[in-house]
Amino acid sequence: MSEALKVPTMAEYMAQGKQPEVLFWVGCAGSFDDRAKKITKAFAKLLNNAGVDFAVLGTEESCTGDPAKRAGNEFLFQMQAMMNIQVLDGYEIKKIVTTCPHCFNTLKNEYPDLGGNYEVMHHTQFLKSLMNEGRLKVEGGKFKGKRITFHDPCYLGRANNEYEAPRELLQKLEVELVEMKRCKTRGLCCGAGGAQMFKEPEKGNKDINVERTEEAIETQPSIIAAGCPFCNTMITDGVKAKEKEASIQVMDIAEMIANAADL
Amino acid sequence: MQYIPNILFLVILIFGIGYFTKNIRKIIRNIKLGQAVDASDNKGQRWNNVIRIALGQSKMVVRPIPGLLHLIVYLGFIIINIEVLEIIIDGIFGTHRIFSSLGSFYGFLIASFEILAVLVFVSVIVFWIRRNIIRLKRFWNPEMKGWPKNDGNFILYFEMVLMTLFLIMNATDVHFQEMNNGNIVSKYIAGWMSVTPESTLYIIERVAWWLHIVGILIFLNYLYFSKHLHIILAFPNVYFGSVTPKGKFTNLESVTNEVKLMMDPSADPYAAPPEGAETPAKFGASDVMDLTTTQLLNAYTCTECGRCTSECPANQTGKKLSPRKIMMDTRDRLEEVGKNVDKNVEFQPDGKQLLDDYISREELWACTTCNACVEACPVSIDPLSIIMSMRQYLVMEQSAAPNELNITMTNIENNAAPWPFNQMDRANWINES
Numbered sequence: 233m234s235e236a237l238k239v240p241t242m243a244e245y246m247a248q249g250k251q252p253e254v255l256f257w258v259g260c261a262g263s264f265d266d267r268a269k270k271i272t273k274a275f276a277k278l279l280n281n282a283g284v285d286f287a288v289l290g291t292e293e294s295c296t297g298d299p300a301k302r303a304g305n306e307f308l309f310q311m312q313a314m315m316n317i318q319v320l321d322g323y324e325i326k327k328i329v330t331t332c333p334h335c336f337n338t339l340k341n342e343y344p345d346l347g348g349n350y351e352v353m354h355h356t357q358f359l360k361s362l363m364n365e366g367r368l369k370v371e372g373g374k375f376k377g378k379r380i381t382f383h384d385p386c387y388l389g390r391a392n393n394e395y396e397a398p399r400e401l402l403q404k405l406e407v408e409l410v411e412m413k414r415c416k417t418r419g420l421c422c423g424a425g426g427a428q429m430f431k432e433p434e435k436g437n438k439d440i441n442v443e444r445t446e447e448a449i450e451t452q453p454s455i456i457a458a459g460c461p462f463c464n465t466m467i468t469d470g471v472k473a474k475e476k477e478a479s480i481q482v483m484d485i486a487e488m489i490a491n492a493a494d495l
Numbered sequence: 496m497q498y499i500p501n502i503l504f505l506v507i508l509i510f511g512i513g514y515f516t517k518n519i520r521k522i523i524r525n526i527k528l529g530q531a532v533d534a535s536d537n538k539g540q541r542w543n544n545v546i547r548i549a550l551g552q553s554k555m556v557v558r559p560i561p562g563l564l565h566l567i568v569y570l571g572f573i574i575i576n577i578e579v580l581e582i583i584i585d586g587i588f589g590t591h592r593i594f595s596s597l598g599s600f601y602g603f604l605i606a607s608f609e610i611l612a613v614l615v616f617v618s619v620i621v622f623w624i625r626r627n628i629i630r631l632k633r634f635w636n637p638e639m640k641g642w643p644k645n646d647g648n649f650i651l652y653f654e655m656v657l658m659t660l661f662l663i664m665n666a667t668d669v670h671f672q673e674m675n676n677g678n679i680v681s682k683y684i685a686g687w688m689s690v691t692p693e694s695t696l697y698i699i700e701r702v703a704w705w706l707h708i709v710g711i712l713i714f715l716n717y718l719y720f721s722k723h724l725h726i727i728l729a730f731p732n733v734y735f736g737s738v739t740p741k742g743k744f745t746n747l748e749s750v751t752n753e754v755k756l757m758m759d760p761s762a763d764p765y766a767a768p769p770e771g772a773e774t775p776a777k778f779g780a781s782d783v784m785d786l787t788t789t790q791l792l793n794a795y796t797c798t799e800c801g802r803c804t805s806e807c808p809a810n811q812t813g814k815k816l817s818p819r820k821i822m823m824d825t826r827d828r829l830e831e832v833g834k835n836v837d838k839n840v841e842f843q844p845d846g847k848q849l850l851d852d853y854i855s856r857e858e859l860w861a862c863t864t865c866n867a868c869v870e871a872c873p874v875s876i877d878p879l880s881i882i883m884s885m886r887q888y889l890v891m892e893q894s895a896a897p898n899e900l901n902i903t904m905t906n907i908e909n910n911a912a913p914w915p916f917n918q919m920d921r922a923n924w925i926n927e928s
Contacts, residue, residue, distance in 0.1 A: 239925045258921075260912040269924045276925075290922035294911030302864045303900045304779065304886030306747045308907060310754040341743035346751065386865040391742025417870055418557075421808040426864030430913055431899040434861035437813030444808075 237276050241290040242323045253285040254358070255325045257339065259332035260295050261461035267468065268331075268461035274490040275331050275355050281495055282368040286329075292319050296338040303427040310346060313338075317348035327351045329358040331486060333387035333460045334425075340392070354388055356398040356459050356485055363404060372406030373492035380407040381453040382485075383444065383467060384419035385460035398459050401485050405492055410451040420444050422466035429462050445470025449480065456482045497589075504586035504708075511712030518719040522795055525833040528842070529788040537738040544875065549733040554873040558802070561625070564618040568654070571615035572726065575608050575661065582708050592671060605677030609665065613680055616658040623651045633801030636810075638820040643799055646721045653714050660710060664703035667696045725798040729874040732796040735789045736875030741866045744883060749776040750891075779887025782848040783829045786884060793876040794825035803868035803878055809861040816861035818868035818878035824853035825881060850885055859885050860897055 245252055256279065261268040279286050297312030320328075328350050330336045340352035353361075362368035382402060388394050395416045402409050414420045423433065423440030433439060445467050448456045456471070458464045461484075468482045483491075534541070547553050552569065556562035581594050595601050626634045626647060634647065665671060666684035678685070688696065718724050725732075753775075756762050780786050783794075803818035804810050810817050828849045836842050850856075862882045869877050889895045896904070903913045911918045 237925060239922075241922065258924075260914065263921045263924060264912060264914055264916045269927070272924055288922065288925075291919050293921055294918060295907045295913060297907070299913050300904055300907055301744060302883075302886075303896060303904065304883065304888075304890035305896070305904055306750040306778065306887055307754065307891060308904055310747075310750055311757070312907065312911075314754060314758055337740075337742035341740055342746065345746035386863070386867075387742055390866040390870050392740050418806065418867070420811075421863045421865035421867065423808060423863060426862050427900055427903065428863050430903040431860075431897050433812075434809070434814045434816070434857055436809070436815075436861075440808045440812050440863065443812050 237273065238280050239276050240287045242287045242292065242325075243290065245287050246323060251324065252287040254327045254329050254353075255320075255323075256286045256288050257296075257328050257330035257332075257335050258288055258293060259330060259335045259461070261465075262331055263293070265461060265465070267465060271331055271461055271464070271484040271486055274484065274495075275486040277490050277495045278359065278362075278368060278486060278493075281490075281493065282362045284362070284367070289319065289323075296335045298334040298338045299427040299430060301338070301342070302425070309342075313343055313346045313348065317343060317346060320348060320350065325350060327353070329353045329355055331355045331461065331484070333385040333391075334462070337387040337391050354392075354394060354397070354459065356388070356401055357394060359486065359489065360397045360400055363401070368489075369493065370401060370404040370489050371492060372404075373494065375455070375488060375492055376406040378407050378455060379410055379451070379453045380455045380457050381410050381412055381448050381451045382415075382457045382459075383412070383422065383448060383463055384416060385458070385463050386419070386421050386425050388459055389419055390417060398457070398485050401489065402457060405488060407455075410453060412447045412451055414447065420447065422460075422463040424462035424466045429465075439470075439473075441466035441470040442473050445474055449474060449476060453480060455488070456480060457485055457488065458482060459485055501587060501589050507709060507712065508583065508586070511709075511715060515715050515719070518716070521833060521837075522719070522724075524836070525829050526788050526791045526795065528784050528829070528832065528836070529786050529791040530784075532735075532787045532789050534735050534789070540738045541734050541736075544736060544738070545730055545733050548736075548873070548875060549730045552873070554871075557871075557873075561622075564621055567611070567614045567618045568622075571611040571618075571658075574611055575615075577604065578608050578661070579708070579711060582704070586708065592668075595671075595674065595676070599676070602677030605665070606679040609662065609678070609680035612658045612661050616655060619651050619654045619658070623648065623655075626651075633805040636801060636804055636817055636819070638817055638823055639799070639801075643722065643823065646723075647799070649717070650721060650723050653710070653717070657707065657710050657714065660703045660707040664700060664707055667700035667703065669693055669696055669700075722797065722799045725796050725874060728792065728796040732792050733875045735792060737869075737877060741869055745880070747778065747887070750778065777888070778891035779889070780881070780884035781850040781888045781892070783825060783832055784842070785888070786825070786849075786881060790877070790881050790884070791825070791829055793878075793881075794822050794829060796874055797822040797826065797876055798874075799823060800873070802871040802873065803876070806867040806871040808863055808865060808867065814858075814861040815855065816858040818882075821854060821858070821878045821881050822876060825849065828853050850888065854885065856889065856895070859889065862886075 258272055262272040294316060295312055296316065297309035301309035328339055333354060336352055336354045339350060359368060363370050380402060382398055384395060399409065421440060422444050456467055458467060464482055464484060471477050471480050471482060552566055555565050584593050585591060625631050662681055662684060665678060665681035666688060672678055672682060672685045777785060783791060799819055801819050807818055832842055835845055859882055864879060866879060869879050906913050906915050910916055
């Protein structure tokens with residue numbers, strides 16, 4: 233790491249009487265999971281690098297309630313949502329970016345019914361806009377010409393119809409993008425959604441993440457690109473189960489861009 | 496005496512349409528057993544969906560082979576039915592091919608009917624082969640045993656017979672063949688039959704004509720008992736389908752009221768409910784009456800094609816969950832409840848419900864909420880919403896979530912994260928190397 237990360241909190245901004253351009257919603261995985269923290273840091277580096285004036289909620293952030301809602305606990309979800317909306321509205325937040333498609337979907341689609349209205353972007357959409365505005369340079373670097381397949385997160389793709397932003401970023405990295413048989417609208421889930429991440433799967437003849445990883449491996453990629461910390465975990469586990477971790481890496485697109493720029 | 500055929504025709508027609516109407520009313524009544532939904536929003540988007548998805552078959556062609564075959568049968572069904580209008584007029588008034596005075600336009604119409612009849616016949620044969628010889632996996636899932644499997648084949652046989660009767664009826668119509676106007680296919684069949692005496696041809700023609708119209712009326716009435724209702728219900732179903740991003744799950748208003756009360760510091764937790772207050776709603780669904788009218792319409796619309804199940808990650812990896820079965824179970828239970836209402840005027844508890852007696856908890860908990868089933872459905876059915884409603888019942892009414900999820904939810908409540916980490920450590924990543 234070349235220089236220390238600059239990650240101010242909303243409280244600090246408030247104390248200075250300033251308002252950031254965007255709030256970075258880190259999410260639970262991004263805050264606590266060791267693998268996902270690397271994605272968080274890579275994205276924060278990119279924001280620093282592009283000179284984006286952003287802040288995080290820090291210790292004031294809490295679970296959006298997505299896993300509770302999908303598990304059927306509407307009470308807990310709405311409690312979380314209303315508390316979060318109070319914090320967000322207290323800071324007069326207008327725009328949010330997040331590295332987790334589950335947080336993205338919940339904040340964007342399910343908070344408005346409870347009074348929380350924000351412009352919410354997934355980090356791949358935000359990075360794309362930075363790139364288009366010329367604030368962020370995305371170049372191939374070490375990924376140039378590498379075979380890479382992209383796994384569509386359900387809550388970015390089918391749930392919100394965003395298939396192109398991550399692919400455009402990958403194309404800017406000058407990779408050889410190879411699609412899996414089931415991709416975009418017909419992309420196969422990694423197996424983590426709907427609170428499955430937090431429980432053992434039901435009885436079956438295979439784990440969903442293994443099924444998905446096998447399909448990814450068929451494309452003979454050197455990297456499986458992801459846009460969700462949970463997909464990342466599931467597919468990393470799949471790659472390990474198939475004993476391919478020596479030849480195939482699972483990386484978030486933010487990590488790839490940060491890596492390519494040697495940040 | 497000469498009016499006997501006309502009267503007979505009218506009686507058959509009235510009985511056929513009357514019985515069908517009676518059953519359709521029953522379907523509407525059953526659907527209304529569900530919770531009312533407001534679909535008065537986004538009218539433009541809704542009509543757009545009907546035109547694109549239902550009329551335009553936009554989602555059918557995602558799978559090109561069955562999509563194309565279905566398009567032929569669909570167009571054939573709509574266009575050949577123009578002929579039924581002529582048959583009805585002829586039948587009531589004792590006329591013969593009343594529209595033939597239209598001249599070359601009539602020839603054009605009949606020619607398109609005949610070509611479509613052949614194409615439909617061929618497509619239906621291919622459908623039959625896909626089901627019974629190639630045995631595509633989605634037609635052989637466990638929920639397709641018995642009646643659902645036979646139902647699928649019966650519909651194909653019906654269509655084969657109706658198309659054959661239509662062509663025979665035209666081929667043996669001596670008068671029509673003499674006109675030589677539009678008999679583009681039937682003239683060949685007529686050619687093969689040229690040695691048959693005219694009197695025999697007349698009998699065959701009359702028999703085919705009567706069987707054709709009676710067959711159509713039987714098929715119409717068969718719809719109510721089969722999975723084939725989609726030919727009618729697909730249109731309203733698409734209209735009432737979701738117009739929001741798939742990721743947006745419904746907000747439970749009844750819960751919002753409770754949560755607001757909980758978060759109101761001035762609320763008195765021991766206050767008695769005001770006079771005449773409504774009893775709190777049941778959260779989620781354990782039976783069909785708890786589902787919304789849209790969800791119940793979904794169940795009647797499902798034609799059991801299995802595209803949802805073949806895209807479901809849980810089903811593809813051998814789990815018990817099959818989104819198609821969720822829809823079939825919902826309809827089966829709704830019909831059972833409907834029969835109960837027929838008998839008792841109002842529903843009398845029968846000791847059964849949708850949960851456990853039809854849909855098991857194991858199925859409900861296998862869902863990843865990935866929306867693949869919703870995306871796959873060509874007629875905007877949402878099996879995921881039923882799964883979610885039933886999970887809500889399990890969690891909020893029964894506290895019956897799998898234990899690991901109870902731990903997850905406790906963590907969210909206590910630590911604001913699904914894992915047992917302290918909220919105060921949330922920003923630690925910033926300073927970790």
